[in-house]
Amino acid sequence: MNINETIKPTNTISAYLAGFLVHATQIGVGVLGYQRIIAKEAGHDAWIAVVLAGLATHLIVLAMTHTLKSYPNADIYGIQVDIFGKWLGTALGVMYAIYFFLSATLILRTYVEVVQTWMFPNLPTWVLTAIILFLAIYTIMGGIRVVAGYTFFSVSATIWLVCDLYYPLQYAQWEYLFPILEVNAEQLFRGMLGMTLSSIGFEILYVIYPYVQNKERLSRSVQTGVLVTNLIYTFVMIVSLVFFSQGQLMRTIWATLNLKKMVYFPILERFELIAISIWLLVILPNIMVYIWSSARGFKRLFGWSLRKTVVMILPVIYVICLLLVSRNQINQLNDLYSKIGLYAAYVYPLVLFVLVKWKQRRRRIKEGATDANVPK
Amino acid sequence: MDQEMARKWLSNTGDLVVEHIDKPNGRVRLYYLSTLADASIVYNELIPKLRLLPLETVGIDEVEKQLGVASSNRVYEVQEAVSRMIHNAIYVHVEGAAFGLAIPSDGTVGRSIQAPEVESVVLGPQIAFVEELNVNLCIIRKYMPTTHLFHERLVAGTEIPVDISVLYLENIVDPENVNTVRQRIQELNVDSHLDSSILAQYITDNERSLFPTLQQTERPDRVIHGLRQGQVAILVEGSPFVLLGPTTLLQFFQSPDDYYLRWVLATFNRIMRMFAMILSLLLTPVYVATLTYHYEMIPADLLLSLAQSRSRVPFPPLWEALLMEIIIELLREAGARLPTKVGQTIGIVGGIVIGQAIVQAGFTSNILIIIVALGALSSFIAPSYMIGSTIRVIRFPMILLAGLLGAMGIVAGFSFLASHLLRQTSLGRPYMYPLYPVRFEDWKDGFIRAPLSSLWLRFKFFNPQQKKRFNREQGQMKKDIDE
Numbered sequence: 049m050n051i052n053e054t055i056k057p058t059n060t061i062s063a064y065l066a067g068f069l070v071h072a073t074q075i076g077v078g079v080l081g082y083q084r085i086i087a088k089e090a091g092h093d094a095w096i097a098v099v100l101a102g103l104a105t106h107l108i109v110l111a112m113t114h115t116l117k118s119y120p121n122a123d124i125y126g127i128q129v130d131i132f133g134k135w136l137g138t139a140l141g142v143m144y145a146i147y148f149f150l151s152a153t154l155i156l157r158t159y160v161e162v163v164q165t166w167m168f169p170n171l172p173t174w175v176l177t178a179i180i181l182f183l184a185i186y187t188i189m190g191g192i193r194v195v196a197g198y199t200f201f202s203v204s205a206t207i208w209l210v211c212d213l214y215y216p217l218q219y220a221q222w223e224y225l226f227p228i229l230e231v232n233a234e235q236l237f238r239g240m241l242g243m244t245l246s247s248i249g250f251e252i253l254y255v256i257y258p259y260v261q262n263k264e265r266l267s268r269s270v271q272t273g274v275l276v277t278n279l280i281y282t283f284v285m286i287v288s289l290v291f292f293s294q295g296q297l298m299r300t301i302w303a304t305l306n307l308k309k310m311v312y313f314p315i316l317e318r319f320e321l322i323a324i325s326i327w328l329l330v331i332l333p334n335i336m337v338y339i340w341s342s343a344r345g346f347k348r349l350f351g352w353s354l355r356k357t358v359v360m361i362l363p364v365i366y367v368i369c370l371l372l373v374s375r376n377q378i379n380q381l382n383d384l385y386s387k388i389g390l391y392a393a394y395v396y397p398l399v400l401f402v403l404v405k406w407k408q409r410r411r412r413i414k415e416g417a418t419d420a421n422v423p424k
Numbered sequence: 425m426d427q428e429m430a431r432k433w434l435s436n437t438g439d440l441v442v443e444h445i446d447k448p449n450g451r452v453r454l455y456y457l458s459t460l461a462d463a464s465i466v467y468n469e470l471i472p473k474l475r476l477l478p479l480e481t482v483g484i485d486e487v488e489k490q491l492g493v494a495s496s497n498r499v500y501e502v503q504e505a506v507s508r509m510i511h512n513a514i515y516v517h518v519e520g521a522a523f524g525l526a527i528p529s530d531g532t533v534g535r536s537i538q539a540p541e542v543e544s545v546v547l548g549p550q551i552a553f554v555e556e557l558n559v560n561l562c563i564i565r566k567y568m569p570t571t572h573l574f575h576e577r578l579v580a581g582t583e584i585p586v587d588i589s590v591l592y593l594e595n596i597v598d599p600e601n602v603n604t605v606r607q608r609i610q611e612l613n614v615d616s617h618l619d620s621s622i623l624a625q626y627i628t629d630n631e632r633s634l635f636p637t638l639q640q641t642e643r644p645d646r647v648i649h650g651l652r653q654g655q656v657a658i659l660v661e662g663s664p665f666v667l668l669g670p671t672t673l674l675q676f677f678q679s680p681d682d683y684y685l686r687w688v689l690a691t692f693n694r695i696m697r698m699f700a701m702i703l704s705l706l707l708t709p710v711y712v713a714t715l716t717y718h719y720e721m722i723p724a725d726l727l728l729s730l731a732q733s734r735s736r737v738p739f740p741p742l743w744e745a746l747l748m749e750i751i752i753e754l755l756r757e758a759g760a761r762l763p764t765k766v767g768q769t770i771g772i773v774g775g776i777v778i779g780q781a782i783v784q785a786g787f788t789s790n791i792l793i794i795i796v797a798l799g800a801l802s803s804f805i806a807p808s809y810m811i812g813s814t815i816r817v818i819r820f821p822m823i824l825l826a827g828l829l830g831a832m833g834i835v836a837g838f839s840f841l842a843s844h845l846l847r848q849t850s851l852g853r854p855y856m857y858p859l860y861p862v863r864f865e866d867w868k869d870g871f872i873r874a875p876l877s878s879l880w881l882r883f884k885f886f887n888p889q890q891k892k893r894f895n896r897e898q899g900q901m902k903k904d905i906d907e
Contacts, residue, residue, distance in 0.1 A: 062861065163832065168717070176832070183839050190847040197846040197860040318721045325831035329839060 049348065051126035052119055053258045060261045065196040067269030070109075070250045072199045072333040074277040077158040078246030080327070082281070083288040083303040090239030092224055092294060093231045095285045097239030101247060102278030104240065108394055109250050109274055111401040113267045116257045118404050124254035125348040131403050138349050145345030147392050148252075149361060152338035154378075154385050156180060157369045159331045161378055166305060166324050177369045180328070181362055184335045188343075188358055192259050195340055199333040206330050209323060210280060213287045215310040220290040245386040246281065248393040249334065250274060255341040339365070430455050433506045445474050450482025455505075456514040462529040466514055470527070484521035491516070491525065498523045534559065540642050542809055547684040552642045557587055557661040563644050564591065568651065572596070578606065580623070583615035587661040588623070591647075596654045598887035601670060604851045605656050620663040629849045634817060636810040637850040639668035639675060646680050652893075654886030656851075670851035672885060674859070674870045677701070679807035682873045690873035697805055698871070704802035704815055707795045708745050709826035709834050715741040717830035729791075736786035742827030744788050748796040749823065751778060753816070756800070857885045 061069075086094040119127060124144060129137030160176050187198050231239075253270060260266050288303045291310075300306050311319035343357035372378050427442055434440055434457075443454040443466060452474055454466060473490050488495075499505045500523045505515050508526035516525040537559070540552035549567075553560045565573065574594040579585045588609060592602055608627040617623055624638045625631055639655075641647060642664050647657050650668040658667040677697045682690040714721055715730070722730065737744055755774035759767045779797075783790055799819065806812035818841070825833030848855035858866035866884055868874040880896045882888040 064862075167830070167832065171829075176829075179829070179836055183836060183843065186840065187843040187846070190843065194843065194846045197856065198843055200860055200862070201842050201846075315723065315726060316721055317723050318718070321718050321721055322831060325835045328832065328835045332839060 049126070049129060049351075051130045052121045053123070053126065053348075054121065055258050057261075059191060059193065060259050061193060061196045061256070063260055063262045063265035063269045065200060066253065066256055066260050066266055067271075067273035068200050068203050069196060069256060069273075069333070069337060070253055070270050071273035071277050072203050072330070073249035073252050073337050074247055074274070075280065076155050076246075076249065076331055076334040077162065077327075079281065079284065080162060080304045081300075081302040082243065082246040083285060083292075084297055084300060085242040085245075086239045086285070087289070087294065087297050089242055090231050090235050092226075092289055093229055093236065094239055095225075095282055095289060096229065097236050098243060098282050098285045099278070100236065101240040101243035102274075102281065104394070105247050105250060105274055105278065106271060108397050109253065109270055110267070112250070112253055112397050113270065115397065115401045115404050116254070117263075118408055121258045123256075123258050123344070123348065124400075125345050127400065127404065131400070131407055141345055141349045144254075144392065145342045145349070147388060148255075148338045148342035148345065149365070150385060150388070151248075152335045152342065153365045153368050154382060155331055155334045155338070156365065157372050157378055158382065159327065160369065161375065162302065162305075162327075163324060166302070167321055173373075174366075174370055177366060180332065180335065181366060183332060184339060185358060185362055187332070187336050188340050189355065192256070192340065195333070195336050198336065202329040202333050206326055209308075209326065210283065212308055212311045212319065212323075213284065215312065216287055216291045216307045219310070220287070221293075222290055224290050224293065225286070241390065243281070244390045244394065245382060247277065248389040251393040251397070252337050252341050254397075255344050256337075427453070429502060430506070433502055434509070443471065445471065447477065447482045451519045452482065452487060453517045453519070454514060455509065455517065456529075457509055460510065460512045461514050462512075465527070465529050470514065470516070482518065484518045484523065484525075487516060487518055488525060491527070493525055493527055497525050497527060499526045537563070543641060543643050543646070543679070543807065545643075545679060545681040545684065548680055549643075549645050551644055553644065553664045553666060555662050555664050557589060557659055560659050560664075560666070561589060561591075564647060564651075564657075567644055568648050573651070576602075576606070578609050580609050580612045580614075581616035582613065586617060589659040591651060591657040591659065593651050593654070596652070596882070596888045596890055597656060598654060598889065601654075601656050601851055601853075601886070605658060605669065609658075618662065620658065620660040620665045620667050623658065623660055623663075624667050629851065630847075633844065633848055634814045635673070635845065635848060635855070636676070636808070636814070637669070637671065637848060637855060639671045639808070640665045640810060641668060642666070643680055649680065649683070653883050654888035670853045670886065672850065672857045673811075673845060673848075673855055674857075676808040676811040677806065678873075681807075683876075687873050687875045694871060694873060697807070700802035700805040701811075701815055704799045705819060705822060706834070707799040707802075708749060708792075708819060709822045709837075711792060711795050712741045712745045712823055713826040713830040713834055716827060730789075733789040733791050737789055738786070739788075740827075741792075742823070744792055745796070745823055745827075746820075748782075748788050748792055749819065751782075752796055752800045756816075853885060 083094065086097055090097040115127065116122070119130075122130070125137075125141040128140045128144075131137065132140060156177060157173075159180070160173055163176060164171060164173070187194055250270070257263075257266075284304060284307075287307060288297065291307060292300060292303065297303060305320045305323065308320040308323045309318070313319070316322075339358060339361055340354075343354050343361055346352050346357045347354050372381065430442070431437075431440060437457070439457050439459040441454075441456055441458045441463075445452040445454070454470060456463075456466060470491065474487065477486060477490055488498075499508060499515070505517075505524055505526060508528075509515050511528075512530065513526040513528050516527060518524070534556045535554050537554055538552055539550040551563065553563065561575065570593070572593045572595045574592055574597075576590040578588045578590060580588055590602065590605055590609070605627070609623075612623075612626055614626065617626065621640060624636070624640060628637045630637065638658075639646075639650070647666050647668060651657055655668045655670070658669070660667075677694065679693070682694060685693070715734070719727060734741075739747070751774075755770065755778075758770050758774070762770055779793055782788055783793060800816075803812050803816045803819075806815065822834065822837045825837045827833070829836065845856050846854075846860060854861060857863065858870050863884055865881065869879055869883060880894050881891055882893055884891075
């Protein structure tokens, strides 16, 4: 396996699209109900935890871009093999691919759960899952460019949903926010950990990196994408904190959807139903990118064709989605996923960054040493 | 070639005419097809000239000199002679000579040039292409007097060859586009085809898609505009429609009218067209979705009037909507097939009588009639007939999805549409340009139509060799207010 890869120019994407991809993969089902989890730990200072978690994300993304920049055109699967050797590198690669695959599954199942809770209580899981997976596979088969284009459209078509927070803001109780910083550092940190599930997604940068055309602009665009995500999370968090009292917030599972209930037009009520439908556009890029990243992993590690791998992955996702029946199961798996995500997306990139830099330095010393030893 | 041979080669056709001119020392034969060639040339020019030939020598050289025809008209093979004859030529044969002469003549029947009917505009030239390739080429040449206009003749069809002309401005066009077009036409392996619409389906990027990926127009001004931007035009003998490629989805919502009107009006029209398309796609599905699943979304007052209107309707909204949509499609198809005068009657019968009666009979609600009529009307706003038809067809799966999954189904339908459009290409170039890949500078002549002075760059999508149309400084020259 080649650690670096050459991608055909017809398959590459512009740097700004990488920003869109990262942003779109971060925003998923998490944003619909992350408020309760964080407020549980950090109380009315939850927004500070969100900001801090955002800053941490920026930092991790910076480490990731630097790790990737150490190679001409490699992705995580190649880098791991380079650092850890063939066997351990491949094993870690498989784990990462399974992690991506698990992400796609959980996002899909959680979304179906939301739809069943809010819109169609009697809709069987298999119908909606099949439809969403069909839409995903149809787009993935068009290649990364089509996936990126779809992501671009979905972000452009859904970003305006933030504006509807104007309606709950009319009923804002700003004194709910005070006194600022009542919590201690440990509570804040636990609040930050609660953000993991919502803000992971940027790790797909590890896989799309070889496909980016103008890599010198990549860092800026990805950081912008992460920044937009963080701004949205912070804004939604603040609105939730001033709209709900702490007691209410603890009892509200999908707080963002409850906020959307406040939207009222002369010809339209119950806006959250529209929002949930449109949310399909938000979660589809998530599922597509994760499935694509996972299939890329198997292609890189074992040389399977991407098309076949995607076709093989889909039934597995479908079956897992059908096996998850109760709300409780989904919740437990989401908690587990959140823990895995913390290590896979926050801790591990830092470790990898250090290892890559250390190995490079050693290589440079070695080469420098051999250069010096060459007799003239 | 003697008479028997000619008859054999032309499948014993009844319209083969052979004129004999016998001189003592040589015999001349004139072969032509009376249905194709201009007989007046034969009798007013060729025969009198040949009768004047001197008695002593009648060879092919003398005949050639006497008739005063160019050497390019020499024909050495029977096959060649016959193929010239079925292209209107008169074949002159001298017994014993090594070659014959094929003298071209005009004489085919054709329609006279008329005003465009499919794509009519209020302002701008009122001229449309006709079925004859040469007349169409003449129109383009006449309104585009430039030496850069490059004209390539191709032939497609293994059984019955059809002349195809590929036109482009060689100093502007991207050679890659020309190569793609040429290659696709040359690699075409069908016995024959009739029309540019059929050719378009053969050489299109994705034949299975509902969306047209080559523009088709009967307006010379549209073709000339396309050529100037760097598009490739394909003309087919026997078709009054010219193909233009590569193209984008947005271009199907643009009309030549946009350039004849002032820019605010043109922009307004363009935005209205997009709006109409979305309306046409969404109205009926939204009606079906809200009334089937999400009636809690409708405010109480509105719901009351809706419920009253629907109180007598025995069908669920999905069936009600499908019934109405099918009736509208029936009327449209009937209107397109019937002669003009009867067509109007059908319109009145369909629109007023059926519309009134169906509500009174309690089959559908008033509101649905309004919605379906609006949706149908909107789909006819599209400046391109093809895209209008596409949108009318897409409505049906949308209604079905709305009936099955409500708002969720509509979003899923739109999502599929987005993926599908993103996957399309036109001559290998992205179909959704300039939306994706995003090129804001080309939005100036996409969603909106900016003032002409600011359209100083050619559409980048065509990758023109000359990027600039004119100098921006000169185009936007402004004076200070005190000058």
